[in-house]
Amino acid sequence: MSEAKVTLTFSHGGEPIELPVLSGTLGPDVIDIRSLSKRGYFTYDPGFLSTASCPSSITYIDGDKGLLFYRGYPIEQLAEQSDFLEVCYLLLFGELPDAEQKAKFDATVKDHTMVHDQMNRFFTGFRRDAHPMAIMVGMVGALSAFYHDSLDIANPRHREISAFRLIAKVPTIAAMCYKYNIGQPFMYPQSRLGYVDNFLYMMFATPCGDYEPNPVLVRALERILILHADHEQNASTSTVRLAGSSGSNPFACIASGIACLWGPAHGGANEAVLAMLEEIGDESRIGQYLERAKSKGDSFRLMGFGHRVYKNMDPRAEIMRRTCHEVLDELGLNDDPLFKLALKLEKIALEDDYFIQRKLYPNVDFYSGIVLRAMGIPTNMLTVIFALARTIGWVAQWHEMIGDPEAKIGRPRQLYQGNKMREFLPLSERGE
DSSP states (O other): OOOOEEEEOOTTOOOOEEEEEEOOSSSOOEEOOGGGGGGTOOOOOGGGTTOOOSOOSSEEEETTTTEEEETTEEHHHHHHHOOHHHHHHHHHHSSOOOHHHHHHHHHHHHHTOSOOTTHHHHGGGSOTTSOHHHHHHHHHHHHHHHOGGGOOTTOHHHHHHHHHHHHHHHHHHHHHHHHHHHTOOOOOOOTTSOHHHHHHHHHHOOTTSOOOOOHHHHHHHHHHHHHTSOOSSOHHHHHHHHHHTTTOOHHHHHHHHHHHHTSTTTTTHHHHHHHHHHHHOSGGGHHHHHHHHHOTTOOOOOTTBSOSSOSSOOTTHHHHHHHHHHHHHHHTOTTOHHHHHHHHHHHHHHHOHHHHHTTOOBOHHHHHHHHHHHTTOOGGGHHHHHHHHHHHHHHHHHHHHHTOTTOOOOOOOOOOOSOOOOOOOOGGGOOO
């Protein structure tokens, strides 16, 4: 930790306040403002854009340089050389596993993939046309009613069991949401299959015939899961930490993260990309929509370009770009009108000075939605896939928060702008 300090002075002549400056291993220094409340001051930071809410050693992002590290490992290396369960182990325990640890971890996850049989009946309480994310929120939250033997968050073994259950059961619940939505029977997980293969099997197999997941699609989905596994203190992760700060059980905390992710400004970005492509409709209209995107007076936005955090190229985007072409080639969809439109839009935007100067490069959402659609996953399931991937990040962040001796229940303050104290008047004395 740095021993540097800053001094806060006041123009009205109040006593200066000295604040310590803390340094992490990477990234900007932070000013420790915890003592301000003792002096009667708070900071004002809507959206917490300039506030570090916690210490963490899980994920690091440098938006200016376009860097994303999980536990110090660049995302590019993990996406190309690792598999999703290995990344889960890394995020949860802090190190890559050796062969024995990996085999044991994979086997333990596989042992937990089934859900309690009584949960199957829960689905009948939802309408068939309910949004899968609405069902996900309810079903993941309901896990605490069926697995209450591991809810003591002060017990490290309980926390570990809950972590395994969430990593293993969320894909099963996600596939069940899809099957219920389309009126097909649930497919039980297969112990012969790997984590991603199993999810595709539960999604697309039926009792009527055999189904073997396509290896190219398995690897594509594996990359999507790895790229979305964690992303520092975003809205849903902060929601999980805030819920967990009150002592809530991990299933309730992850359900709160899913609810936050459902927001279109967060997890719905790849869905918005597909909606935009369908609105454009044809390659001949790309120029028209690019001009609309450049116009300050037009509310139209080019979805899937630029990023709130990355001011350079999204490091996940190039990986997904290659994956997108691999999937389209494998499935023979390069001539599909929507996919041709997407690739044409990508090419034009990458060559347009307006977008180049503003560094509005295609981001991971631009490509992931195209890949998932090509794989046959419907639009209303795209955020569900995101939730499946992010579950491990939420679990790791929750686990880290529980072990933080400085963690306190979240309690943001406010800048009150309402009425000052007023005297109550009886109804008979109030004027019109």
